[in-house]
Amino acid sequence: MNAPVKIETTLKDWETDQEVRWCPGCGDYAILKAVQRTLPKLGCDPSNTVFISGIGCSSRFPYYMETYGFHTIHGRAPALATGVKLANPDLDIWLVTGDGDGLSIGGNHMMHVLRRNVNMQIMLFNNEIYGLTKGQASPTSREGTKSPSTPLGSYDHPARPCAFALGSGARFVARGFDVSKKLPEVLSAAHAHQGAAFIEIFQNCIVYNKDVFGEFASPKGADAHQLWLENGEPMLFGSEKSGGVKGIALDVEKLALKVVDVADGDWQAADVLVHDVTNRSIAHMLVELPFGPFPMALGVLYDDPRPTFEAAVIEERAKSSAGKEANLAKLLAKGQTWTVDDKDGHPA
């Protein structure tokens, strides 16, 4: 792979002339802007960037990005993107999917693109509902979600996208939400990661699942309910205003995380954990933290690169081609052959 050349662009360069067709007030608008703000900062080249999506509200995303774009079929974007990346590893690929597209119909492909570690950024817009099909419960809907297909409330247990990603072998797992000012930072970290970078983005579906993340995503919930993780920094949240500064510590007895009070800023005294993005064990605990008793863990939860799939494919191809000549005529005549002479006995 060639080192990417940094290009100077502005937000405008990343906007298409297409009319955006999301519902007014949809969280997708904010995510779109966050992406369009981030890419110029990273020096990305629109000609070298590909947005690939499946089906659903989120998957309309590529139409609004002045890059290469492929709006594929339901759930299959990870597979298609894998082929694109293997055919041209130099391309910068962003996958756009949702909770239904990425975890229900496309759950299998999501698992495999993560475990193979194909180098791309995967943005999963989680609104806990099927929007484009008019509001049915999705695999991330909370138990009891009332919807046209679950009139008395859903009763299946919701999937946790980041836990799924980590369990599938992802080497980068992050969380953000649509209107968060910190979303560009999270996207930048995902872009910097070499390998499959999974980002769960909580997204407000104002028509079918309004404010389902309001408790932590609204400004008034920010202090008490957002735990922004920074590598090398203590896991602190809350303020005096929200009822005190708190931290996350390890309950060694139970081998679980716990919330502790931090007095006078002395987090060391409270045994608050320092976030280490390469600590896979803690990452497993962070992705499983139940919201309510715990704040929502946001930011980069885990980041520990290992060699990518496309690098391995390239290496294997080089190894298995080494010293071999690509001579088709010789290939066709391989194996045990015999010659039939012409009738006069002249060798053919």
Added chain:
Amino acid sequence: MASQAADTNLDETPEAIVVRFAGDSGDGMQLTGGQFTLSTALAGNDLATFPDFPAEIRAPQGTLFGVSAFQINFGSREINTAGDAPDVLVAMNPAALKVNVDALKPGGLVIIDTGEFSKRNLDKAKYDVSPLDDDSLAKWNVLAFDISALTIEAVKPFGLGNKDALRSKNMWTLGLALWMFDRSRAPIEDWLRSKFKTKPDIADANIAALNAGHAYGETAELSGPIKQTHVPPVESAPGLYRTITGAEAISLGLVAGAQLAELPMFFGGYPITPASAILHHLAQLKEFGVTTFQAEDEIAAICASIGASYAGQLGVTSSSGPGIALKSEAMGLAIMTELPLVIVNSQRGGPSTGLPTKTEQSDLYQAVYGRNGDAPMPVVSCSSPGDAFECAIEACRIATEYMTPVMLLTDGYIANAAEPWLVPDPANYTSFPAKFLEEKNAKDDGGETLLPYKRDEKGARPWIKPGTPGLMHRIGGIEKAVDTGHIDYAPDNHQVMTDARINKVLGVAVPDQDVALGETSGKLAVVGWGSTFGPIHQAVRRARAKGLDVSHIHVRHIWPLPKNLGPLLHSFDQVLVPEMNTGQFKTVLRDQYLVDAQPLTKTSGQPFAISELETAIAKFFDGIPDNEGGTVPASDTQLPSPMLDEG
């Protein structure tokens, strides 16, 4: 017939002989057959083979469903089929005898390993009484002896246990077969030495068994019922030959097609019988710019291939019926986004899991019609292993020249069967280099603009690789606006785009249909496609030799059909369409040409026998002298079994 053969002597030179090796699936019958095929090809005979094995990898030993067989038809004339009834059957155990003996020609020779005829094995084969002890085998010549014991004896010097020693039984049998048909043992010895390079003892033991079988033939000739037969070489076009299976030919054809298109190839596959062999072959050919990707499922395999095509490689995916069904939605995406793609379908018996290792042609509807929406796709079908090479190149050509997915139909029979192949010279093929758009292709008020769906004279849109500076655009499965490719649900636009997709595919240039054998008009046309070529060809040949006005037409381009096919069919009084399904191509022909095509169908998982087709052809000639009820006896160009000596 057997009595005619009684005088057969060493000088008898039959035109063609059919031998079937049958045994337990662990007995190495496919290996034996494969090596016998090689020696036969090296002896200059034309040949065709039919491997027939169970779906189970290691079926319980000795059972009827665990029987594996390999049939080969070879001769000094052109051979197109694996033969109807064997002249010789080698049965390695009671189950193999039971499953196969009824196929044997009356008077044919059956070679039996009595070492396997224990009470236990007889029970497993559901024999109440050993067939060696009653007269149930009376109409055949039986040569029964203890091959197991003879093998153990032969490999004794190598210190193998009985179990390991018995693994050489197939080589002993092969040795006997090589003697019977006057074949050289040298290439088999070479093969054994190379196969067991790291285990010279095993190689030596196998060669000893091979030699012992051969020696047994020489000795038995003095007192036993078998004789040595020499089948002279066939007259073939001069040139370099090798044997090839359909799976090999498709792999090589795809590599050749990608080279002619001047593209790297991306092959996305998922394991499925009988298509996996193509993935295995291509995985060995990375130096030809081939990337193979074993995906998590059939859908991912095709989607990754579409992704690779989008990025500028030649995407190829391969499967069999059930997997093709899973890929259907993605085929629609390739049709909508107008990207090149080759989809290989190695058909097998269906529906559902069906008969994984048996052959059928029942995916024709699926290939031509089997997608949601009006989703036209060219379909090319292979008629033999060698033909598969040409068809694969043809599929690559159509896919890249017309920016369309193409389905290449083959089947389990072609995939596994071997035939001698005149090695083609790649220099004789015309290349069709793929072109990529490098700059904007239209003008508007503001200057240059890009129209990703602007069509060329063939109706194809430009191929634009992501990464090309300045040509950013979006494609997808939603209906596209004419030229711009923007999302467009407008009624008129959908009409125009549907027509454009249909007309592009209907406009694919395919060669005019030729007549494989016979005339361009007459009483009866037998119209086939795919792997039925061999039996149809031979049956028509025989019928014509009897003076019947019948011709053979074999269609390679299933969609679009050759432009002259309609008039050609209408120039015959009758049209018979034999196929290994319930009449799918017949329906297509009726629909396209309003021709009264008559079906001849077979769905037993086995190829047509020549005799079945001869009978069907003869029925069309009721009313001609000596043929009331279609009873003109088949002219038997296959001589009766020549190895017999009843005296």
